[in-house]
Amino acid sequence: MREMKVTAKTIAKQLNISTATVDRVIHNRGGVSPKTARKVLDKAKELNYEPNKSASFLAKKKSIHVACVFPEYPEYFWEEIEDGIKTTIEDVKDYGFHVDIIKTPQTIHKQVEVVENIIQSQKFDGLVICPTDGVPLASIIESGINNDFPIFTFNNDSPASRRISYVGADYYDAGRLAGELAVKLTGNSKKFAIITDEADTFQMKQKRRGFEAFALENKQVEFVKMLKLDNQQMDESLKKIKQNILDVDGVYVACGALDEVAKMVKEIEIDKPVLIGHDMSEAIYQQLQNDIVAATICQDPLYQGSLALRLAFNYLMLDKYPEKKDNIVKLEIVTKGNAKYYMK
Amino acid sequence: MREMKVTAKTIAKQLNISTATVDRVIHNRGGVSPKTARKVLDKAKELNYEPNKSASFLAKKKSIHVACVFPEYPEYFWEEIEDGIKTTIEDVKDYGFHVDIIKTPQTIHKQVEVVENIIQSQKFDGLVICPTDGVPLASIIESGINNDFPIFTFNNDSPASRRISYVGADYYDAGRLAGELAVKLTGNSKKFAIITDEADTFQMKQKRRGFEAFALENKQVEFVKMLKLDNQQMDESLKKIKQNILDVDGVYVACGALDEVAKMVKEIEIDKPVLIGHDMSEAIYQQLQNDIVAATICQDPLYQGSLALRLAFNYLMLDKYPEKKDNIVKLEIVTKGNAKYYMK
DNA sequence: ATTTAAATGATTAGCGCTCATCATTTTTGT
């Protein structure tokens, strides 16, 4: 309808050359005299020519396979990421970009094994991965990259490696935000506790640092207790924590145990501390509705997974290098009132 | 790589028929005996056949034009929506789906004029629109729909009309959320004010109702003052409001004047009320950073625009009717700490 | 000047799907 669409043919006709020559120029594949090339380029600009992707992909018959690797737990978290990934897969598969989703046990040992297999197998042209632990993976990523095997990280980085790009949150910033919320939601209180666990991953360290940094900058904050949850002896450990938080106004759960801590806090009869944590699940949703958890900080999981894949797609199919090596995603604040939007 | 891709040809070969017949069956375009049809369908399922979109679009050479209409102000708000829309346009234009962005003055009169022109012009196959006011547009939408001219609303609905679908926030819920934040951020205070303006659009009414409903359910809330901002005599009006909010703990700006109110609140020397409003802009960002505005409630504008367009795309290009008539988008809470993620 | 190679450009066969058109078979009417 309306203005004719401009194709390579349009340009070719106007310049009395063949479409093949036009194509050669557009993708500067060489074999064209500078003079002709100039003319084509000028005409292309004049007519605002853009090659049609559908036709291009069809003709190229390029087929790319990447593996998308992430842990299987916590299920509620990865389920959402998977949804986002699947939507994107739908979008790109007709362009010849194929993705195998591979979930791994969360032990880094297992994950390393899986990744090594993927690279060895020669079945894939690239890897999109959420490293359980960025450190041991760094050298593998490094050797992958050296062998022209592109690797993209998301959700958790392997900063030491030369992965093509990272998509995920800034966890230091997440900690700071938790700090801000803690202060605001307790009515400018003074006493806080942070709960982490023994794993003390990079993510968690960053969160803790962020929270502490915020506390330091805030004059009215009196102290921040650091409490460690023992996942092996959860019950014992929670009991200890319970004793330890009776005198605080706010508790920030930086590890994945928000629901467990919430259950414990629920039993505190008077002056329950304000609870702040991360991520969303059915259980946490309930805790928000019951006013046990005051707020939880989320990152849009749908977006995260799909962006990582899109970057891989652009790189492998369109030879487009990502604009940024670090793609930092939004931190979103979820409370009782908007929690439902974060459930499936 | 690996498993051969299955095309219409694969099926045709295996059944000793032509690809055209396969195509006929797949799109049940008739002209095929039930027996053959069954065989094709079975084989398609067996091989997990899915027609390739690129090839399909290329061959169909269907070209669809829709108009995307929204107000030009407030600029900061629509700029972001436009960004989201443009990204989606990039995604779909190679499938022959073309979009003209048309910004209108915010008077409903003008918008109605523009819409009538669009429909009359016969240049478009559909309309994606943010109605300035859903009511006067309802009858136009109605007649459009009756003439097989599909219309999609977003951001602001025209609920009385039979638009194909709506994408946007639930403003009643937004008001409730504001109420929750007001209570939480003032440390369970009792006295609040809502600021609206004379326009008192559907959106604003809903927000107000939501806030009031929340207040009613909350025993500790003592009163909620309703204050009206006079946009014509802004300065005068703000002065009055200033007098009126000296005794409240929290102010909810339900209209678009968050920054203006913030500037006024800034001048209050002691016991500034906690300010809560909507949307984000450079100015509001600054007010958040200066702790004048405590929180603002946003809807992901990128997503909103692009979803509306995608629904139109699915409907017009893929004959896919939207799963839901009402697509309610997330409400996001923005404070000092995560504000930067909401800026471009 | 002649041979050889490099540079430049045209031709052409698809990619997978759609659809108009044509060929063949089956059904129906008389």
Add this chain to the structure above:
DNA sequence: ACAAAAATGATGAGCGCTAATCATTTAAAT
């Protein structure tokens, strides 16, 4: 029984782009 119509299926020409191959011109080497 036959012709005519309806049902069924095959053929083939693209859609716009890519890339291998071939043809021609130009420059370099002997």
